[in-house]
Amino acid sequence: MIAKQIEVAQERIxxxxxxxxxxxxxxxxxxxxxxxAKMGDKLGIGYLNYKVPA
Known part of the structure; x- marks a missing residue:
């Protein structure tokens, strides 16, 4: 289920x-x-995780 959500997010991004x-x-x-982090690097987008902004 999570993999599908990530895939959909990548398409929307x-x-x-x-x-x-x-x-x-x-x-x-x-x-x-x-x-x-992988998605951010792959797609060239900014992201915030549980600790530090990228």
Missing amino acids: QKAKADGKTILVACEKKMYADEL
Whole structure:
């Protein structure tokens, strides 16, 4: 289920970037920090995880 949510988020982010929008993803859960970092690096977006802004 989480993998599907991440996939959907990536699609939405790519569409928003194509539309020229600014993207910031925030995640409160420590367990998703690695996935969020990978997605941020892959898609070139800013993100906030449970500790430190990227």
